[in-house]
Amino acid sequence: MIGVHASENWVPCTTRNLIADGKLAIGDGYRAKNSELSGEGLPFARAGNINSGFHFVDADRFPVKEIAKVGDKVSQPGDVVFTSKGTVGRLALVRLTTPRFVYSPQLCYWRSLNQEAIDSRWLYFWMHGSEFGYQVAGLKGQTDMADYVSLSDQRNMEISLPPIAEQRAIASVLGALDDKIEQNRRTALALEKLAQAIFRAWFVDFEPVKAKAAGATRFPSMPQPVFDALPTCFVDSDIGPVPEGWEVKALANAATFLNGLALQKYPPRGDDDDLPVIKIAQLRKGSTDGADLANGDVPEQYVIGDGDLLFSWSGTLEAAFWFGGKGALNQHLFKVASDEHPSWLCLLWVQQHLPWFRTIAAGKATTMGHIKRGHLMEAQVVTAMPKVLQAADAIIGPVYDLYAQTMLESRKLAQMRDYLLPKLLSGQIRVRDAERKAATVP
Structure with missing residues (x-):
């Protein structure tokens, strides 16, 4: 039975019919042999790479020159990614900024083939809602093995489809919150990289000390009195040469x-x-x-x-x-x-x-x-010597303070998104009311 929909003009559909009408594609991943994977190429995405977004740092790679083998099992902007095996139910939206990747068999993709019929972002939010969630919960434990939702099951699901204008309005409200969360994620990543670069320069590569030993009279970002107090020579230690007067200790x-x-x-x-x-x-x-x-x-x-x-x-x-x-x-x-x-x-x-x-x-x-x-x-x-640590804290400390503010703001935005999503998808709240509510997030 089709789930509750927001109003009479929401059309009860099945994914099977949407696929037959050329409006939707639901596919799974490429069954790669270990010999086909390498250290270069497109990420070969598994379930572990999907967790509140995409994480490809440690992913295997699929050679670009062999990509023709994969066919449609390469990501496209707008794809909704669904983990269908083991850890079932993780979702991610492929954005314009998401690196292209190859789907593994642990992943399925839901791909709108007609944006005038199914808005990709609305589909992503619908898959976070109860109509999709209840169906997944009823399907994933059908065997004694690990949780699994088959491709055929996904191609026979029910979906309540609003008119495209309403899809886009709902997606706009929830997407604005999601976009801000994504912007904050990128900001937090940039802040982390900045802090890591300063840390490595000062405390791993010892660049200020090396610069002074080479005759420099100052070092960028380091206060002059701190630079003037730096040693000019290195002493041997268990980890190699370190600045004189600095201490090596176990983590x-x-x-x-x-x-x-x-x-x-x-x-x-x-x-x-x-x-x-x-x-x-x-x-x-x-x-x-x-x-x-x-x-x-x-x-x-x-x-x-x-x-x-x-x-x-x-x-x-x-x-x-x-x-x-x-x-x-x-x-x-x-x-x-x-x-x-x-x-x-x-x-x-x-x-x-x-x-x-x-x-x-x-x-x-x-x-x-x-x-x-x-x-x-x-x-x-x-x-390092106390003066250096104090100077570093004056620079890196505020970077992580801003990082903390960014992360806490994202949590509030996510809470608002998760509050509005079921209400918009069930018709308990209108789009205009949701827009006003979303605007209250500081």
């Missing part, structure tokens, strides 16, 4: 690494004190949407808040500031903190060693690679 001694709890011991009670459980998946997407719950008896030191630094040491190794709201720290995650050093420095130290940590984890014979505390002792970091 484990530069900050505290609090491991999370096995939170099954704190089952939820269904009251207001329950906390969302922050696992690796929540860290990766920066949100607790759909998270498990734990009761409010979780010890205070394991309760996470905005701005805390988290580091997943198992599975997918990541380090990031958390801005997904209050939650409980699960095992396989460290909360990283220091009374001596600013949190941004701890983050950049961990990120400095992430490539090595990931290599260690990848070499494990277990199903979930990981590192041990001993590796935190082996990882060495350099701490």
